[in-house]
Amino acid sequence: MSRSTLPLNAIHAFLVTARHLNLTHAARELCITQGAVSRKIAALEHWLGLSLFDRHARGLRLTPQGAALLPEWRQGYELIAQAGEKARRTQASIRLKAPTCAMRWLVPRLMALEQRQPELHVALTTTLDHASQLDNFDAAIVYGKPRRDAITLFEESLTPVMAAGTSLPDSPAELAGMTFLHPTDDMRDWQCWLQGQGIAVTMQRNQHFSTMDLAISAAIQGFGVAIADSNLVESDIASGRLVKPFAGEVKTGAAYSLLQRPSGEAPPLLAELVAWLVEDQKVTQSPLSAGLA
Helix, strand or coil, X not given: CCXXXXXXXXXXHHHHHHHHCCHHHHXXXXXXXXXXXHHHHHHHHHHHCXXXXXXXXXXXEECHHHHHHHHHHHHHHHHHHHHHHHHHHHHCEEEEEEEHHHHHHHHHHHHHHHHHCCCCEEEEEEECCCCCCCCCCCEEEEEECCCCCCEEEEEEEEEEEEECCCCCCCCHXXXXXXXXXXXXXXXXXXXXXHHXXXXXXXXXXXXXXXXXXXXXXXXXXXXXXXXXXXXXXXXXXXXXXXXXXXXXXXXXXXXEEEEECXXXXXXXXXXXXXXXXXXXXXXXXCHHHHHHC
């Protein structure tokens, strides 16, 4: 072996073996055979020109030379590992799946987070499927009944919205003369809201869309009055693109929730992403924020 070649793999094997003082245990941690561990240590000893362990019946014992090298090599290896982890964290992407209808709520928050933490990159995939599972993603926003294994971001709360500048109805009964924009191919969301207000309105003119996001976009362009989750249109209302003609909202029992990988399988910075989405929503929904809006 060339004297100019430092056997880093062998040093790692030495550090693990020095911690266990047992070749079998070291081999198990390193996922190699006991013989392979012995060969790595023998190669390192040959490179150094000295012995690192004394072999005896009960296992291994560090030689004085091995004991002297151990602290500095352990520190050096930790520095290498920390440098590698730092580099990995700066390049790691978090794979996030979210339903298309949640983009109006999610995208501004992701932009704000990446401006605050440029090293955090989210690879976002949108889907029309509301299946409540992670699949191959690191995190997923899912829609449906709240789950014990997920963090509830916000509960769905329906309210009518219209383009700013249009003639607003004075009462829900006046909605009958308008075009109803539906986020699905049925009328269930509008019916849910009307029933919650205790009124009956005949919906004569209707436009159906495949997602709530499309129905909201149509409302912004003045095509009619949409029924929307108030959380999803908060930025549109704040900017003046949309207005709420009525104060009444109706909870549907559904929620947008966040699934995430267990900490042992999670990529770097996933915890930061989750904390940002959860804490940001808490601030948005706090009584103080509501009073200042």
